[in-house]
Amino acid sequence: MATVAxxxxxxxxxxxxxxSSTAPGGRRRHLGPLLAIAPFYVLxxxxxxxxxxxxxxxxxQDWDGIGNMRYxxxxxxxxxxxxxxxxxxxxNTFEIWFLSTVPMLFLALVIAFLLHSQVRxxxxxxxxxxxxxxxxxxxxxxxxxxxxxxSGLANSGLKAVGLDGIGWLSSEWGIKSAISxxxxxxxxxxxxxxxxxxxxxxxxxxxEAARMDGxxxxxxxxxxxxxxxxxxxxxxxxxxxINGLQIFTESQVLFxxxxxxxxxxxxxxxxxxxxxxxxxxxxxHQFGYGAAMGWVLFAxxxxxxxxxxxxxxGRRDKETRRGR
Amino acid sequence: MxxxxxLGVSLAGAGGALLGLSGCGTxxxxxxxxxxxxxxxxxKGALSEKxxxxxxxxxxxxxxxxxxxxxxxxxxxxxxxRTSLAARAYVPDIxxxxxxxxxxFFPDENEFLDLREFGAEKLRGQYLDWKWKACFTPSGRMIGxxxxxxxxxxxxRRDLFQRAxxxxxPDDVAEAVSTWEKFITAGRALKTRGVFLVSNIGNVFQQAxxxxxxxxxxxxxxxxxxxxxxxxxxxxxxxxxxxxxxARVSDGTPDYNAAMSGSRIATMTTAVWAINxxxxxxxxxxxxxxxxxxxxxxxxxxxxYMTLTRYCRDPERAFAFxxxxxxxxxxxxxxxxxxxxxxxxxxxxxxxxxxxxxxxxGQRPIDVFGPAARNAPVVYFSPYEDTANTPxxxxxxxxxxxxxxxxxxxxxxxxxxxxxxxxxxxx
Numbered sequence: 001m002a003t004v005a006x007x008x009x010x011x012x013x014x015x016x017x018x019x020s021s022t023a024p025g026g027r028r029r030h031l032g033p034l035l036a037i038a039p040f041y042v043l044x045x046x047x048x049x050x051x052x053x054x055x056x057x058x059x060x061q062d063w064d065g066i067g068n069m070r071y072x073x074x075x076x077x078x079x080x081x082x083x084x085x086x087x088x089x090x091x092n093t094f095e096i097w098f099l100s101t102v103p104m105l106f107l108a109l110v111i112a113f114l115l116h117s118q119v120r121x122x123x124x125x126x127x128x129x130x131x132x133x134x135x136x137x138x139x140x141x142x143x144x145x146x147x148x149x150x151s152g153l154a155n156s157g158l159k160a161v162g163l164d165g166i167g168w169l170s171s172e173w174g175i176k177s178a179i180s181x182x183x184x185x186x187x188x189x190x191x192x193x194x195x196x197x198x199x200x201x202x203x204x205x206x207x208e209a210a211r212m213d214g215x216x217x218x219x220x221x222x223x224x225x226x227x228x229x230x231x232x233x234x235x236x237x238x239x240x241x242i243n244g245l246q247i248f249t250e251s252q253v254l255f256x257x258x259x260x261x262x263x264x265x266x267x268x269x270x271x272x273x274x275x276x277x278x279x280x281x282x283x284x285h286q287f288g289y290g291a292a293m294g295w296v297l298f299a300x301x302x303x304x305x306x307x308x309x310x311x312x313x314g315r316r317d318k319e320t321r322r323g324r
Numbered sequence: 325m326x327x328x329x330x331l332g333v334s335l336a337g338a339g340g341a342l343l344g345l346s347g348c349g350t351x352x353x354x355x356x357x358x359x360x361x362x363x364x365x366x367x368k369g370a371l372s373e374k375x376x377x378x379x380x381x382x383x384x385x386x387x388x389x390x391x392x393x394x395x396x397x398x399x400x401x402x403x404x405x406r407t408s409l410a411a412r413a414y415v416p417d418i419x420x421x422x423x424x425x426x427x428x429f430f431p432d433e434n435e436f437l438d439l440r441e442f443g444a445e446k447l448r449g450q451y452l453d454w455k456w457k458a459c460f461t462p463s464g465r466m467i468g469x470x471x472x473x474x475x476x477x478x479x480x481r482r483d484l485f486q487r488a489x490x491x492x493x494p495d496d497v498a499e500a501v502s503t504w505e506k507f508i509t510a511g512r513a514l515k516t517r518g519v520f521l522v523s524n525i526g527n528v529f530q531q532a533x534x535x536x537x538x539x540x541x542x543x544x545x546x547x548x549x550x551x552x553x554x555x556x557x558x559x560x561x562x563x564x565x566x567x568x569x570x571a572r573v574s575d576g577t578p579d580y581n582a583a584m585s586g587s588r589i590a591t592m593t594t595a596v597w598a599i600n601x602x603x604x605x606x607x608x609x610x611x612x613x614x615x616x617x618x619x620x621x622x623x624x625x626x627x628x629y630m631t632l633t634r635y636c637r638d639p640e641r642a643f644a645f646x647x648x649x650x651x652x653x654x655x656x657x658x659x660x661x662x663x664x665x666x667x668x669x670x671x672x673x674x675x676x677x678x679x680x681x682x683x684x685x686g687q688r689p690i691d692v693f694g695p696a697a698r699n700a701p702v703v704y705f706s707p708y709e710d711t712a713n714t715p716x717x718x719x720x721x722x723x724x725x726x727x728x729x730x731x732x733x734x735x736x737x738x739x740x741x742x743x744x745x746x747x748x749x750x751x
Contacts, residue, residue, distance in 0.1 A: 065406045066429075085740070146578040263718070285428060
């Protein structure tokens with residue numbers, strides 16, 4: 001690895017010397033390429049960086065979106081800490097995250113492993129698994145809304161096998177399970193493809209060696225594939241956490257048909273952080289409060305990512321040490 | 325063109341575009357600046373397309389004026405108006421505001437023109453009194469102009485009432501269920517036949533509340549949602565649930581559609597604009613429905629206004645356009661074309677409004693909605709109504725769906741509303 005990098009640097013050396021800034025006209029030579037990439041930075045500055053900085057500024061203001069802003073210091077954050085609906089939404093978000101992400105990553109792994117083993121029409125399966133990810137979330141939520149209705153497909157299925165119907169949209173864990181199932185449906189294929197790419201990078205000798213030792217499929221999956229897939233699992237876990245903490249459309253569309261002003265369904269069990277942010281900022285026009293909520297969410301995601309990272313990479317260090 | 329020149333030109337172009345976006349350098353913030361017409365924002369169904377097509381080439385009686393309508397998604401128009409006002413750029417000259425939204429603009433009333441300056445007072449006699457009064461901010465500026473109204477009625481199933489041994493002709497039903505208490509009594513008779521009185525109690529709470537002249541926040545920015553007028557609406561709703569008279573399904577859900585077309589719900593307490601939705605939801609029940617006066621008295625639920633923003637390029641003539649578009653004759657046309665219920669009582673007398681509707685067994689809807697529109701109470705809506713009433717609807721849902729104790733739910737609703745209102749400066 002190091003030798004490759006060194007030789008590349010050695011090759012570049014003459015080039016660097018020729019264009020160094022001490023040479024006449026050197027700065028101007030950089031100008032062309034810099035200008036060529038400038039549009040990205042301009043657009044990023046306007047539509048990416050500015051809103052981020054502005055929302056931080058906004059979180060210290062009281063603003064209804066049109067009139068004058070009023071500086072309120074840390075008041076918005078103080079209210080947020082005392083707001084029981086906000087903390088309820090944080091708890092809901094984590095519960096839904098756990099209910100969806102853990103089974104989803106496991107399912108994705110199994111699907112990836114099955115796709116990796118020789119199956120017929122592998123390409124077709126890959127496309128099929130990816131379709132939910134590119135389907136309009138609003139459209140799919142409307143479909144799920146009728147599936148989870150009291151007289152819908154899900155309950156008909158349960159009754160057909162002699163079980164009682166579940167209040168998918170009218171009980172605490174029904175609501176959370178329904179939202180989680182939608183998230184699983186949407187993301188399992190995406191993660192399966194990521195895992196599949198990771199599995200295909202594992203040298204075939206490892207699989208052959210496992211087969212020679214008489215390992216069955218489950219043993220191959222958990223003893224050969226999973227340990228070598230750690231970086232990919234880490235990536236999937238972190239991206240899923242970031243997505244999971246920003247759940248919005250599922251709850252919003254599932255309960256929007258209720259025209260009498262409720263958000264998040266009965267008991268607000270489907271109220272997520274982003275849904276509450278949206279309600280406060282864009283329905284009640286409390287933009288300062290919404291901005292403060294956005295920054296608390298940012299802090300939560302950062303914290304959660306660090307914990308995830310520690311958990312997954314920490315265990316890997318221990319294992320490699322044990323291995324040696 | 326050399327490469328450097330190309331880069332220079334494109335960069336200058338990008339810079340120019342950014343300046344344009346931010347609105348710097350434009351003399352006027354109007355969306356129609358530099359054009360020969362005024363811009364109007366509305367959502368699908370809010371205005372008559374035929375009249376808008378006429379106004380596109382010229383507004384009758386206003387020489388040289390052209391108004392071009394731009395359709396916005398109904399859920400987004402409010403945010404779009406707010407963001408354009410905040411940016412002071414690309415603001416429409418004229419815009420439509422929903423009844424819920426007009427009051428949310430009160431704190432920023434100066435962003436809109438005071439229509440009294442253009443002689444609005446002269447037209448006052450043509451419009452419904454309560455609707456006219458709702459166009460004014462607490463400081464007395466008139467920022468809205470009456471578009472359509474949403475008078476309410478009791479929609480009921482004549483056949484189900486008859487089968488339950490109740491009065492079943494509209495006038496007799498109105499007599500029999502003149503109060504919410506009598507409405508509940510009728511519900512018990514329906515229950516013995518396995519039919520629910522209402523779909524959910526949120527609607528009942530909403531309607532009983534709108535029959536009061538006061539809502540959740542008064543004109544002095546004080547929370548009054550814990551007072552008897554709201555408590556009465558709450559108790560009525562809870563009593564219906566306690567007696568098992570609500571089907572406990574949310575409107576618009578698949579379960580609701582199934583219950584409506586399956587004849588399991590006998591009444592609807594809602595506004596005139598729900599007619600088309602009902603016809604779509606339960607086409608098989610055509611001819612079985614009737615309309616009559618709402619228990620507890622007339623009220624208004626929904627409806628819209630038109631406003632002129634302060635960026636309007638030609639306020640005098642824009643106002644002339646409003647008076648043309650919303651004149652009694654044109655409100656009648658809008659009713660026939662898009663079922664927009666007129667805010668000009670003169671239109672109610674027109675034979676065109678007295679068409680029999682086969683869906684209601686040949687009944688004429690105007691006979692019920694006309695008097696309701698005339699007699700609706702004058703209600704003050706504060707900018708913070710949604711913030712205040714959300715916890716109440718939420719807690720009613722909890723009582724209905726999760727079986728939460730109603731007394732505890734009431735206390736949580738009051739507490740929730742109070743703490744949400746503190747954050748917007750209402751005490």
